[in-house]
Amino acid sequence: MKAALIAPKFAIAGRLVVVESLGDGNVNDTFLAVFRTTFSEQRVILQRINRHVFANPEFIMQNMRVLTDHVHKKLELEAHSADRIWQLPQVIPAKDGGDFVVDGEGEYWRAITLIASAHSYGQIQSVEHAYEAGFVLGHFQRVVSDLRVDLLCDTLEGFHITPGYFNALDEALQTSEGRARLESSVEAKRCYAFVEERRAWCSVLEDARERGALEVRTIHGDPKISNIMIDDATGKGTSIVDLDTVKPGLIHYDFGDCMRSCCNPAGEETLDLGRVVFDMDLCAAIIRGYKVHARQFLTDADRKYLYDSIRLIAFELGLRFFADFIAGDVYFKTRYDGHNLNRARVQFKLVDSIEARKTQIQALLDEEFGVASEAPEGSLSQCAETDTATSHSTRR
Ligand code: GN1
Ligand code: MG
Secondary structure (H helix, E strand, O other): OOHHHHHHHEOOOOEEEEEEEOOOOOOOEEEEEEEEOOOOEEEEEEEEOOOOOOOOHHHHHHHHHHHHHHHHHHHHHHOOOOOOOOOOOOEEOEOOOOOOEEOOOOOEEEEEEOOOOEEOOOOOOOHHHHHHHHHHHHHHHHHOOOOOHHHOOOOOOOOOOHHHHHHHHHHHOOOHHHHHHHHOOHHHHHHHHHHHOOOOOOOHHHHHHHOOOOOOEEEOOOOOHHHEEEEOOOOOEEEEOOHHHOEEEOHHHHHHHHHHHHOOOOOOOOOOHHHOOOOHHHHHHHHHHHHHHHOOOOEHHHHHOHHHHHHHHHHHHHHHHHHHHHHOOOOOOOOOOOHHHHHHHHHHHHHHHHHHOHHHHHHHHHHHHOOOOOOOOOOOOEOOOOOOOOHHHHOO
């Protein structure tokens, strides 16, 4: 059903003026709806949830309520001492009181508030922008660090469990269509060789979790650069949006995802592979921004896996795109033939670049967070940092 027919079913004052497509999400369909009364205007985000990806859209809204209740309270409590105004979207109920409107075709629609006077970008703009991305992620993870994970549903089973994406690839390669796609180009065969070389390593985070070295906490799930909102007035980060993937997980998934997205100045959709590189200045800026809040909750064991998380989440996204290409583009939305294959090649180029810079990246992490001690894994000692949350402004 059309978004314009759905929008008026939500409890929003005024008359619908316009609905337009927004952003370039790879999974859900997003729209901006503008409502006006004689004296005011309200702009809201309307989304059609991809039911092929999210089997239980109800879980998303349940998590969103738990998360926003927790975070909104906390932001208010901390507002007097915060260095900026933080925002977080709010659920807008349907007129019938529900969280969703389900249309005649069984599609789930939801409405949330728009973050005021802020923008996000598809690609990193500057070192300052990278610092803000790290700062916003660290702040988010800190404010949810005391949110009990057992209150959250698993909205997307297997999300960020890298070995599972290998299973999906193996399954797709069981079919003759899948095998034909693999054989269709030199690039596809190169990608396959690339992932195979890293198959044994890809459970690095899950192994650490199973051993009890890393604990499951509340995560955002998708802190890529286009989900970091920058305040139009101040140029500072003000919010992290796209809360569909908030769920229990490892904070490393978030850290790695933010790094792989923000340290590649070419962006994940580029057609120019030559421009894809893991930029060390951007990496340093993100770590500095992230550290301001993250040092309050990062454990020794957490620090030990930060480099792995950067390499792994870039690799995992490449593997997810590649497996989807082999499966016939059934998960991510695509705009041209071979789109998922190109996206995979971008991520693998980035992985190459990350691997080549391992020593430098690790040195930066050690410098900013301190060298992770050889203390037994699972020890919860926190970073021995002493500088204050405001010192970053002099270090940029
Ligand atoms: C998808 O739908 P979107 O664009 O917010 C994907 C993320 C990927 C991202 C890569 C639920 O996010 O995991 O990192 O594409 N979301 C889901 O751009 O799979
Ligand atoms: Mg997302």
